[in-house]
Amino acid sequence: MTYFLEGELSDAERDPATARFRVIPVPLERTVSYGGGTEGGPEAILQASVELERLYRDAEPCAAGIVTEDAVDCTGPLPQVMERIAARTEAAVAAGAVPVTLGGEHALSYGAVRGVARALGRPVGIVQIDAHADLRKAYQDERHSHASVMQLLAEEDGIRIAQYGVRAMSQEEVDRRAACHVISIDAEELVTGNIHSVTLPEDFPQDVYVSFDVDGLDPAILPATGTPVPGGLGYYQALNIVRSALAGRNLAGCDVVELAPTEDSRVSEFTTAQISYALMSFASAK
Numbered sequence: 145m146t147y148f149l150e151g152e153l154s155d156a157e158r159d160p161a162t163a164r165f166r167v168i169p170v171p172l173e174r175t176v177s178y179g180g181g182t183e184g185g186p187e188a189i190l191q192a193s194v195e196l197e198r199l200y201r202d203a204e205p206c207a208a209g210i211v212t213e214d215a216v217d218c219t220g221p222l223p224q225v226m227e228r229i230a231a232r233t234e235a236a237v238a239a240g241a242v243p244v245t246l247g248g249e250h251a252l253s254y255g256a257v258r259g260v261a262r263a264l265g266r267p268v269g270i271v272q273i274d275a276h277a278d279l280r281k282a283y284q285d286e287r288h289s290h291a292s293v294m295q296l297l298a299e300e301d302g303i304r305i306a307q308y309g310v311r312a313m314s315q316e317e318v319d320r321r322a323a324c325h326v327i328s329i330d331a332e333e334l335v336t337g338n339i340h341s342v343t344l345p346e347d348f349p350q351d352v353y354v355s356f357d358v359d360g361l362d363p364a365i366l367p368a369t370g371t372p373v374p375g376g377l378g379y380y381q382a383l384n385i386v387r388s389a390l391a392g393r394n395l396a397g398c399d400v401v402e403l404a405p406t407e408d409s410r411v412s413e414f415t416t417a418q419i420s421y422a423l424m425s426f427a428s429a430k
Contacts (some may be wrong), residue, residue: 229255
């Protein structure tokens with residue numbers, strides 16, 4: 145297995161006892177509904193990360209330490225897989241680290257968020273970059289689907305969610321978004337208005353989990369994803385939205401999901417690795 149920023153980190157910077165970030169690969173591909181390939185996402189991100197520069201926006205997030213864990217076992221019933229993911233993110237937060245979960249399909253966020261919330265023992269809010277709302281009750285008879293992950297977290301766990309970049313939604317999801325009081329600014333408004341900054345309401349939890357689905361970006365920027373939708377966010381736009389949403393708050397954990405690498409997807413892979421590192425920089429900036 146490749147390690148995040150392999151070859152760039154000193155022994156001290158990859159010490160599990162002190163590392164600020166724990167990268168958790170989750171090669172989950174069980175409920176994809178269009179294009180496949182998310183199982184290969186984590187390893188492709190890790191391989192691309194080898195080409196990243198340590199410096200990002202005048203800082204070196206890796207100086208705080210990055211350790212890459214073994215991949216989560218994604219075999220067996222999905223509830224068991226979710227609990228394995230939750231155990232990893234819970235352990236990371238309990239150790240004082242920020243879990244950075246690499247997917248894999250978006251369904252994994254259910255386990256990852258629950259583990260963070262368990263470790264903190266206080267409310268967690270989700271900032272979601274995505275082309276889809278993922279608020280279906282179930283999809284193709286599977287509750288733990290990539291298309292229903294936010295429904296589970298909102299309705300079953302009562303977690304506050306703020307969604308940015310959505311542009312493909314069913315009426316069921318429109319209704320559930322209203323019922324669950326999901327905060328949202330959709331892609332058309334963000335893109336046509338050239339909006340790069342958002343502000344969360346004061347009562348939104350101080351601890352924030354960022355779930356970054358790469359299909360939130362326009363497919364002209366990142367085509368290697370299973371469910372591309374036109375009219376997406378720009379690279380800097382998406383990252384600026386996340387950074388502004390985190391102002392005055394704590395990044396408690398994050399995931400980067402839905403990369404579906406192909407033979408000619410190097411640009412998508414490197415972009416996803418850079419996004420993962422950018423999210424670490426937002427935690428380091430605190």
